[in-house]
Amino acid sequence: xxxxxxxxxxxxxxxxxxxxxxxxxxxxxxxxxxxxxxxxxxxxxxxxxxxxxxxxxxxxxxxxxxxxxxxxxxxxxxxxxxxxxxxxxxxxxxxxxxxxxxxxxxxxxxxxxxxxxxxxxxxxxxxxxxxxxxxxxxxxxxxxxxxxxxxxxxxxxxxxxxxxxxxxxxxxxxxxxxxxxxxxxxxxxxxxxxxxxxxxxxxxxxxxxxxxxxxxxxxxxxxxxxxxxxxxxxxxxxxxxxxxxxxxxxxxxxxxxxxxxxxxxxxxxxxxxxxxxxxxxxxxxxxxxxxxxxxxxxx
Amino acid sequence: xxxxxxxxxxxxxxxxxxxxxxxxxxxxxxxxxxxxxxxxxxxxxxxxxxxxxxxxxxxxxxxxxxxxxxxxxxxxxxxxxxxxxxxxxxxxxxxxxxxxxxxxxxxxxxxxxxxxxxxxxxxxxxxxxxxxxxxxxxxxxxxxxxxxxxxxxxxxxxxxxxxxxxxxxxxxxxxxxxxxxxxxxxxxxxxxxxxxxxxxxxxxxxxxxxxxxxxxxxxxxxxxxxxxxxxxxxxxxxxxxxxxxxxxxxxxxxxxxxxxxxxxxxxxxxxxxxxxxxxxxxxxxxxxxxxxxxxxx
Numbered sequence: 001x002x003x004x005x006x007x008x009x010x011x012x013x014x015x016x017x018x019x020x021x022x023x024x025x026x027x028x029x030x031x032x033x034x035x036x037x038x039x040x041x042x043x044x045x046x047x048x049x050x051x052x053x054x055x056x057x058x059x060x061x062x063x064x065x066x067x068x069x070x071x072x073x074x075x076x077x078x079x080x081x082x083x084x085x086x087x088x089x090x091x092x093x094x095x096x097x098x099x100x101x102x103x104x105x106x107x108x109x110x111x112x113x114x115x116x117x118x119x120x121x122x123x124x125x126x127x128x129x130x131x132x133x134x135x136x137x138x139x140x141x142x143x144x145x146x147x148x149x150x151x152x153x154x155x156x157x158x159x160x161x162x163x164x165x166x167x168x169x170x171x172x173x174x175x176x177x178x179x180x181x182x183x184x185x186x187x188x189x190x191x192x193x194x195x196x197x198x199x200x201x202x203x204x205x206x207x208x209x210x211x212x213x214x215x216x217x218x219x220x221x222x223x224x225x226x227x228x229x230x231x232x233x234x235x236x237x238x239x240x241x242x243x244x245x246x247x248x249x250x251x252x253x254x255x256x257x258x259x260x261x262x263x264x265x266x267x268x269x270x271x272x273x274x275x276x277x278x279x280x281x282x283x284x285x286x287x288x289x290x291x292x293x294x295x296x297x298x299x
Numbered sequence: 300x301x302x303x304x305x306x307x308x309x310x311x312x313x314x315x316x317x318x319x320x321x322x323x324x325x326x327x328x329x330x331x332x333x334x335x336x337x338x339x340x341x342x343x344x345x346x347x348x349x350x351x352x353x354x355x356x357x358x359x360x361x362x363x364x365x366x367x368x369x370x371x372x373x374x375x376x377x378x379x380x381x382x383x384x385x386x387x388x389x390x391x392x393x394x395x396x397x398x399x400x401x402x403x404x405x406x407x408x409x410x411x412x413x414x415x416x417x418x419x420x421x422x423x424x425x426x427x428x429x430x431x432x433x434x435x436x437x438x439x440x441x442x443x444x445x446x447x448x449x450x451x452x453x454x455x456x457x458x459x460x461x462x463x464x465x466x467x468x469x470x471x472x473x474x475x476x477x478x479x480x481x482x483x484x485x486x487x488x489x490x491x492x493x494x495x496x497x498x499x500x501x502x503x504x505x506x507x508x509x510x511x512x513x514x515x516x517x518x519x520x521x522x523x524x525x526x527x528x529x530x531x532x533x534x535x536x537x538x539x540x541x542x543x544x545x546x547x548x549x550x551x552x553x554x555x556x557x558x559x560x561x562x563x564x565x566x567x568x569x570x571x572x573x574x575x576x577x578x579x580x581x582x583x584x585x586x587x588x589x590x591x592x593x594x595x596x
Contacts, residue, residue: 051474056467057516059456059477069514085514101560102512115512117520122513131513186456186480190560216555 025070025086028155033147039075063184064094081135082145091127092160097181099124106176110149112159121149126160165207165226170289178212192221192275199243200236223273230269237266267291338584339577341531341540342368345590349526362411368530371586379418385498388420391442394428395465397449401517402508404448412446433468440492448501451541452508455516457481458563462500462534466493480561485569502529502541509548535569535576536583547595
């Protein structure tokens with residue numbers, strides 16, 4: 001008993017949640033709403049069967065520890081259709097991570113963060129990532145997706161923690177909506193090409209952030225990775241150094257042929273890289289700010 | 300004073316070797332070798348009248364676009380000659396289409412291809428158009444010729460849905476090809492039902508999807524009316540041009556570099572690892588026909 005307690009305490013402190021209950025996802029959805037009725041039997045997919053539903057797109061969710069999903073359709077008078085999916089991502093950190101792939105602007109109309117389109121609402125809350133989409137684009141359906149999203153938001157009573165690694169990234173110059181959280185090497189090049197190989201040993205024990213800084217004309221990118229141990233961070237740094245340095249006397253700094261700078265360092269169990277900085281000073285300053293945040297917060 | 304590090308040198312340390320550079324965003328420098336061999340032809344044809352405001356296709360314009368592209372590609376004088384250069388009357392022809400809900404291969408284009416194949420002397424019972432169930436269709440399992448046709452779109456795992464990827468339904472378990480973000484999709488082209496049979500590749504660029512969101516990976520906001528077809532013999536070359544157009548559209552739309560995510564490894568590796576064709580823009584002879592407004596490439 002005490003053993004389990006300590007595991008749970010460790011996971012909470014490390015920014016993860018141990019959610020062992022298997023919730024009934026259908027309880028989060030209305031049977032009918034403003035004249036729209038559930039049309040057919042719900043479909044459920046797990047890691048094995050998700051490919052049958054969204055083919056190769058399933059890998060995105062699996063890369064975030066996907067647990068299962070419910071898919072439900074609503075119809076009005078047998079014509080217009082609305083598709084709803086609730087993905088149970090196992091914990092809030094994974095739900096947040098999947099959501100960061102679609103975020104184009106900061107919005108909290110629904111859940112703990114939402115992305116709104118004319119005919120679609122995507123949001124995350126607690127351990128869930130939710131998609132509500134009008135399939136025919138009718139005005140009625142566009143109104144109803146808001147009602148459904150609101151219903152689901154209200155049905156999820158809990159909220160979830162954000163990844164701990166988020167606390168290390170500086171706010172100054174940050175493009176908030178660009179923050180991408182991940183723990184699978186497939187997403188390392190999402191903002192800027194870094195490597196085709198997993199030179200930083202990213203896996204589900206690491207927490208990674210990519211983010212844009214500055215304005216479009218003076219863009220730089222920050223990569224922050226938290227490892228389980230300092231030794232892991234050292235190994236990753238050394239591998240990165242072998243690839244990114246051509247000068248033995250200049251560890252942690254590279255001038256690219258397009259005139260931009262790359263700066264990188266390890267601090268405690270963190271690796272940080274700044275890419276495409278317009279000056280050496282800018283690159284170093286962003287790194288230093290990141291280190292200062294770790295030290296000041298005792299992370 | 301620091302020595303400048305080059306993107307080329309970084310890539311040489313990576314698994315892709317010299318493959319990826321010119322097609323990855325954030326890589327402003329051409330990294331492919333300067334081969335002196337003959338260039339691979341790819342025809343880009345566009346017509347602003349191929350669809351109306353509601354995106355309904357005009358079958359006549361669609362057929363004419365395809366035929367004009369083929370005439371140029373095969374260096375013939377008319378469509379009849381072009382089709383006969385591609386297809387023999389004895390052929391059994393599978394037209395490998397794509398049925399993805401949001402962006403399927405247009406029926407009007409499928410019909411134009413079917414008419415072309417039949418004009419070369421193939422009777423209807425010896426051709427088949429389909430995406431799913433290929434392994435249960437004797438035209439695809441025992442055929443002599445394939446025509447590969449699909450729209451280009453972004454994809455959550457392989458980067459894009461490409462011509463190379465379109466043969467994934469020749470296998471019963473597509474997830475076998477998922478490792479390393481579908482890096483080795485080109486090996487599909489070595490399957491017994493596929494190898495050496497493809498006579499023509501058509502990448503549909505009518506309303507391409509340049510960014511995907513959510514589990515359905517589709518929002519009309521991220522499509523545009525490009526009204527084009529890319530046609531060629533080399534699927535890698537055609538896909539390579541298609542990616543460049545998508546990337547340019549992303550740059551225009553987002554007003555900055557936004558790499559396709561994840562990077563489209565499978566097209567680069569189809570060139571350098573699997574030698575299926577060329578992805579190198581310097582080795583592609585891009586022939587542009589028709590409407591050239593906002594052509595992006």
